[in-house]
Amino acid sequence: xxxxxxxxxxxxxxxxxxxxxxxxxxxxxxxxxxxxxxxxxxxxxxxxxxxxxxxxxxxxxxxxxxxxxxxxxxxxxxxxxxxxxxxxxxxxxxxxxxxxxxxxxxxxxxxxxxxxxxxxxxxxxxxxxxxxxxxxxxxxxxxxxxxxxxxxxxxxxxxxxxxxxxxxxxxxxxxxxxxxxxxxxxxxxxxxxxxxxxxxxxxxxxxxxxxxxxx
Numbered sequence: 001x002x003x004x005x006x007x008x009x010x011x012x013x014x015x016x017x018x019x020x021x022x023x024x025x026x027x028x029x030x031x032x033x034x035x036x037x038x039x040x041x042x043x044x045x046x047x048x049x050x051x052x053x054x055x056x057x058x059x060x061x062x063x064x065x066x067x068x069x070x071x072x073x074x075x076x077x078x079x080x081x082x083x084x085x086x087x088x089x090x091x092x093x094x095x096x097x098x099x100x101x102x103x104x105x106x107x108x109x110x111x112x113x114x115x116x117x118x119x120x121x122x123x124x125x126x127x128x129x130x131x132x133x134x135x136x137x138x139x140x141x142x143x144x145x146x147x148x149x150x151x152x153x154x155x156x157x158x159x160x161x162x163x164x165x166x167x168x169x170x171x172x173x174x175x176x177x178x179x180x181x182x183x184x185x186x187x188x189x190x191x192x193x194x195x196x197x198x199x200x201x202x203x204x205x206x207x208x209x210x211x212x213x214x215x
Contacts, residue, residue, distance in 0.1 A: 043123035069100035
């Protein structure tokens with residue numbers, strides 16, 4: 001009974017110590033309020049400048065309104081889970097976004113990181129590809145040369161083959177099969193070797209069991 005209680009107290013102590021490593025409320029589900037961030041200001045491949053906002057922690061079933069900021073109004077875009085996206089496409093120049101806001105239901109959410117990407121943005125425009133006009137090449141006329149074939153008279157060749165009589169006296173070969181005595185049967189040797197190892201292992205196991213029973 002004492003040993004059982006000691007084990008219970010030990011388990012409880014371990015659980016309490018592990019739990020104390022986490023901050024208070026770490027295992028509780030927390031409901032976070034909506035948050036508006038300026039995600040980036042960056043040049044696109046076609047030379048336009050994109051200003052991108054993200055609205056975080058929007059409850060399911062709620063569609064936020066349009067976003068109003070220093071340089072205009074952006075309609076709500078697509079959403080990924082509880083995150084909504086706002087993108088505006090503007091010309092190159094200097095931009096410093098100091099304020100932005102959007103309504104989520106009846107709650108107004110303001111910009112969390114104003115002036116974070118302030119600076120001069122000059123987006124390179126794509127260079128048009130130069131059109132190359134192919135040069136017309138006039139083919140040169142080639143007159144074929146007439147070739148007269150030379151007549152070849154075939155020569156008759158007569159070949160005389162004299163058959164040679166080959167007489168072969170078959171010699172009867174007698175193969176004496178001698179009985180093998182003292183042959184080395186390798187398969188039997190390997191089987192005996194592995195059997196010896198198995199019995200050796202069983203002897204070790206029996207020795208261990210005997211010691212446990214004695215103790």
